Amino acid sequence: MRSGCPLNYGLEIFGDKWTLLIIRDLMFFNKKYYNEFLQSEEGISTNILADRLQLLEKNKFIRKEKDGEHKQKIIYRLTQKGIDLMPLLMEIGLWSDKYAGSHLHPGRDIIIGDVKENKAKGLKKMFAKLEKEHLTGC
Amino acid sequence: MRSGCPLNYGLEIFGDKWTLLIIRDLMFFNKKYYNEFLQSEEGISTNILADRLQLLEKNKFIRKEKDGEHKQKIIYRLTQKGIDLMPLLMEIGLWSDKYAGSHLHPGRDIIIGDVKENKAKGLKKMFAKLEKEHLTGC
DNA sequence: TAAAACCACTTGCTTTTTACAAGTAGTTGC
DNA sequence: GCAACTACTTGTAAAAAGCAAGTGGTTTTA
Numbered sequence: 001m002r003s004g005c006p007l008n009y010g011l012e013i014f015g016d017k018w019t020l021l022i023i024r025d026l027m028f029f030n031k032k033y034y035n036e037f038l039q040s041e042e043g044i045s046t047n048i049l050a051d052r053l054q055l056l057e058k059n060k061f062i063r064k065e066k067d068g069e070h071k072q073k074i075i076y077r078l079t080q081k082g083i084d085l086m087p088l089l090m091e092i093g094l095w096s097d098k099y100a101g102s103h104l105h106p107g108r109d110i111i112i113g114d115v116k117e118n119k120a121k122g123l124k125k126m127f128a129k130l131e132k133e134h135l136t137g138c
Numbered sequence: 139m140r141s142g143c144p145l146n147y148g149l150e151i152f153g154d155k156w157t158l159l160i161i162r163d164l165m166f167f168n169k170k171y172y173n174e175f176l177q178s179e180e181g182i183s184t185n186i187l188a189d190r191l192q193l194l195e196k197n198k199f200i201r202k203e204k205d206g207e208h209k210q211k212i213i214y215r216l217t218q219k220g221i222d223l224m225p226l227l228m229e230i231g232l233w234s235d236k237y238a239g240s241h242l243h244p245g246r247d248i249i250i251g252d253v254k255e256n257k258a259k260g261l262k263k264m265f266a267k268l269e270k271e272h273l274t275g276c
Numbered sequence: 277t278a279a280a281a282c283c284a285c286t287t288g289c290t291t292t293t294t295a296c297a298a299g300t301a302g303t304t305g306c
Numbered sequence: 307g308c309a310a311c312t313a314c315t316t317g318t319a320a321a322a323a324g325c326a327a328g329t330g331g332t333t334t335t336a
Contacts, residue, residue: 171313173312184314188314208312212312212313
């Protein structure tokens with residue numbers, strides 16, 4: 001149900017597991033093709049993936065781009081609106097880093113990386129990286 | 139599906155809309171009774187509420203407490219683990235503040251409040267408030 | 277140039293989850 | 307002692323997710 005609460009507003013459009021995992025793949029794992037999302041560890045179904053990509057595009061979190069080399073391929077990229085979800089994903093990562101204990105695979109610090117040491121600085125660095133990778137050429 | 143990713147770990151246990159809205163109610167709207175959660179603007183169903191409260195308690199995000207005055211009432215309070223989700227909820231609020239535009243009710247800044255001006259300082263203040271309200275007496 | 281493979285999806289069906297309404301057992305106030 | 311209130315539970319219909327197979331277009335291979 002629609003409500004005027006900012007938290008609910010956000011949750012209504014990106015507050016489901018698969019949506020955020022797709023954004024994670026784009027943001028931290030450098031994935032950009034449909035097949036790459038499909039192959040993620042968590043095993044998203046192809047119909048759900050198609051549905052979420054459509055929603056994400058409709059809500060302007062991502063945009064489609066043609067691949068110059070492989071003409072049948074489509075590249076998915078984050079928009080600024082999508083990139084701005086990064087601090088939120090980082091907070092999930094930081095929380096898990098504190099509470100997940102043994103549930104995490106080793107070497108998963110790639111995500112929170114610099115942010116763990118200095119939040120403001122780490123976020124700034126990550127923003128720069130994402131903006132360079134996803135926003136150039138538009 | 140279980141995976142070793144910290145983002146997925148978090149999303150598996152608190153990454154659904156109703157769960158986060160209950161935590162929002164506890165955190166920002168000072169709600170503590172079953173009936174208060176039921177009455178929230180978004181209209182959670184009573185069976186879903188019961189289910190989520192059980193999950194939240196099982197995962198130690200909240201705990202039940204007896205109400206001294208009204209003996210049939212149960213008070214729900216956040217644990218430290220639950221309180222530590224605050225920065226994440228704040229990030230949702232900050233994102234919505236930037237992108238929700240006219241979708242928000244006026245005066246909803248109560249949530250992000252001080253955090254909007256100075257993130258580190260605002261979070262610290264909010265942590266102190268929550269720890270005082272939810273953790274004292276245990 | 278015909279066949280095989282790969283691309284981003286779509287379709288159909290089953291299972292799980294959610295939504296809504298009604299009911300219940302145990303206090304509490306009058 | 308009974309009506310009202312508490313935190314739930316139960317039953318059922320609707321919606322969403324999960325799974326497997328298929329599709330139409332492009333690209334690579336023989």
